[in-house]
Amino acid sequence: MLLSVRRGPPMAEIRRERSRWTYLAGGLWVFISEAVIVGVAIALALAAAVLVLWIV
Amino acid sequence: MLIRPSGEDLRIIGFYLGRIFYVVAAFTGLPLLWALGGREWAPASSFVLTIGAFALIAAAATARPPREKALDWSHGMVVVALTWLVVPAVGSLPLALSGHLANPLDAYFDAMSGLTTTGLSLVQDLDHLAPSLNFWRHLLHFLGGQGIIIAALSLFAGGAGLTLYYGEAREERILPSVTSTARFIWGVSLVHLIFGVAALGAIAHYVLGFSPIRSLFHGLMIFFAGFDTGGFAPQSTSVGYYHSAVFEAGAAVLMVAGAMSFGLHFALWRGPRRADTLRNLETRTIISTFSFCLIVVFIGLATLGLYDGVLGLTRKGLFHVLSAHTGTGFSTVPSSELAAWGGLSFVGIALAMALGGMASSTAGGVKSLRVGLTLKFLKDQIKEVLLPENAVVSQAYHQSGRKRLTPKVSQAVMLVSLLYVAMFLIGGAVGMAYGYPLQDALFESVSAGANVGLSVGITDPGMPALLEVTYLLEMWLGRLEFVAVFSLVGFLLSWMRGR
Numbered sequence: 001m002l003l004s005v006r007r008g009p010p011m012a013e014i015r016r017e018r019s020r021w022t023y024l025a026g027g028l029w030v031f032i033s034e035a036v037i038v039g040v041a042i043a044l045a046l047a048a049a050v051l052v053l054w055i056v
Numbered sequence: 057m058l059i060r061p062s063g064e065d066l067r068i069i070g071f072y073l074g075r076i077f078y079v080v081a082a083f084t085g086l087p088l089l090w091a092l093g094g095r096e097w098a099p100a101s102s103f104v105l106t107i108g109a110f111a112l113i114a115a116a117a118t119a120r121p122p123r124e125k126a127l128d129w130s131h132g133m134v135v136v137a138l139t140w141l142v143v144p145a146v147g148s149l150p151l152a153l154s155g156h157l158a159n160p161l162d163a164y165f166d167a168m169s170g171l172t173t174t175g176l177s178l179v180q181d182l183d184h185l186a187p188s189l190n191f192w193r194h195l196l197h198f199l200g201g202q203g204i205i206i207a208a209l210s211l212f213a214g215g216a217g218l219t220l221y222y223g224e225a226r227e228e229r230i231l232p233s234v235t236s237t238a239r240f241i242w243g244v245s246l247v248h249l250i251f252g253v254a255a256l257g258a259i260a261h262y263v264l265g266f267s268p269i270r271s272l273f274h275g276l277m278i279f280f281a282g283f284d285t286g287g288f289a290p291q292s293t294s295v296g297y298y299h300s301a302v303f304e305a306g307a308a309v310l311m312v313a314g315a316m317s318f319g320l321h322f323a324l325w326r327g328p329r330r331a332d333t334l335r336n337l338e339t340r341t342i343i344s345t346f347s348f349c350l351i352v353v354f355i356g357l358a359t360l361g362l363y364d365g366v367l368g369l370t371r372k373g374l375f376h377v378l379s380a381h382t383g384t385g386f387s388t389v390p391s392s393e394l395a396a397w398g399g400l401s402f403v404g405i406a407l408a409m410a411l412g413g414m415a416s417s418t419a420g421g422v423k424s425l426r427v428g429l430t431l432k433f434l435k436d437q438i439k440e441v442l443l444p445e446n447a448v449v450s451q452a453y454h455q456s457g458r459k460r461l462t463p464k465v466s467q468a469v470m471l472v473s474l475l476y477v478a479m480f481l482i483g484g485a486v487g488m489a490y491g492y493p494l495q496d497a498l499f500e501s502v503s504a505g506a507n508v509g510l511s512v513g514i515t516d517p518g519m520p521a522l523l524e525v526t527y528l529l530e531m532w533l534g535r536l537e538f539v540a541v542f543s544l545v546g547f548l549l550s551w552m553r554g555r
Contacts, residue, residue, distance in 0.1 A: 026325040027247030033324055034313045038305060041312075044347075045374040049354055049366045056358040 060554030067122040074118030081110035091188035099188045102150040133543030144168040170196030172535035175287020175385035175509020182292040194280035201284025201418035206238045252279040282310030285419045287385025287509030296388040315382035315413030341428030349408040356401025380408035383419035385509020395512035409508045420507025429469045486526045505530035
């Protein structure tokens with residue numbers, strides 16, 4: 001509330017786009033994206049741990 | 057001069073409180089059904105009592121409806137603050153009657169911790185708590201993480217929606233109307249529930265060898281606590297109970313999902329401008345702060361020599377930084393082991409907890425957008441000092457489009473950030489007054505105020521009552537981001553001293 005209020009796109013735009021996706025397919029895509037984010041984080045963390053252990 | 061609220065003001069507040077309590081009473085029917093299905097008669101009767109109490113309060117509050125149902129800003133704030141105070145009080149009844157909590161204050165603490173998605177718990181012998189009661193604790197996470205008001209707004213709205221929506225610390229109206237935004241948030245959550253429970257249940261069944269029913273139960277509980285960045289778990293050893301890196305990775309996906317703003321969910325969902333989200337100030341800030349905290353924790357743990365090898369260090373360090381930064385509070389080590397994370401590892405975890413997830417997510421803490429805007433403001437100030445007097449410093453930032461960092465926004469952001477810091481310090485001071493070391497007292501205070509739930513062992517059934525109340529208030533203030541609570545205090549002062 002104390003941040004600038006961010007408004008979403010107009011309803012007409014949402015209606016136009018709604019036909020292109022369904023909630024479930026869109027949700028699966030988002031879920032897979034989050035799994036990829038965690039996968040990338042694990043890979044980068046492994047690399048960082050190797051570096052830290054090597055230095056320390 | 058303070059103006060005393062009129063009877064009409066009270067009737068408006070009561071009317072909306074009552075409608076929200078009816079919705080919560082309906083949700084309480086779910087653990088009742090669970091208890092009846094599992095033939096858990098004692099918990100079932102306590103849920104009947106709780107539903108009755110919610111319905112009775114709702115009926116009393118709506119007994120004299122107001123003439124005008126328009127809800128102004130102050131009414132909305134008072135409704136939100138009272139909702140978050142009364143719902144855990146009534147919702148603690150089944151816990152208080154279970155015999156697993158030492159006294160009603162402990163039960164209230166647990167219910168408040170559940171609703172504010174903190175995850176600190178005072179339940180004794182958690183491993184033998186009835187499944188329906190465990191379900192209720194985790195359902196409180198779900199209700200609180202989504203927002204009780206969001207739940208109510210999905211069912212009713214009218215002109216009341218906007219002020220209630222913002223009062224519950226949601227900054228972003230994703231869709232044109234508050235009702236459609238509330239329904240979108242529930243849509244996102246329900247879709248994640250389907251995929252999250254399926255993934256965790258499959259891991260529990262095929263990797264851990266749990267029976268199908270037990271897999272479903274653990275999948276559901278960890279989903280509620282992970283996606284809503286709560287931190288309760290059905291077992292006293294939290295996620296450490298599963299001894300599985302694959303299960304931890306599954307829980308991590310849900311923690312990340314919970315700490316992402318619903319606006320970012322919407323952007324990923326819509327598709328056309330996905331790459332644009334990487335340019336957002338909030339996204340860049342959370343990636344930077346997360347990386348920084350992770351490196352600090354790695355260096356701290358490597359120096360302490362607590363975990364041998366790259367895999368041990370990565371698994372423990374990454375999971376706990378992720379748990380702290382997303383405000384979840386899952387742990388894979390006992391409290392006593394976490395207390396031994398001194399030096400830089402303590403700094404990294406405490407900082408991650410304080411910073412928190414994204415704004416308009418289920419996470420707590422200062423929030424990444426505020427951190428990003430504060431850093432941007434500081435950078436602009438330094439630039440103005442260093443550049444020639446007539447140079448113009450751009451005060452724009454990218455957040456779902458180009459925005460201008462106005463002095464009003466800067467002040468609001470800094471004020472809330474400072475209030476969080478003050479709250480963490482006051483909580484830490486109370487802990488120190490009871491003889492706890494500075495590091496432990498500060499850790500627990502940040503954990504409570506940022507709604508995280510990681511513990512170094514201070515939160516236990518034998519803790520001093522005043523410290524318990526301090527953490528309770530921190531959880532409440534932290535979840536509502538101060539404004540609604542301050543509005544309630546102002547309202548009460550006007551009532552007592554106004555003319």
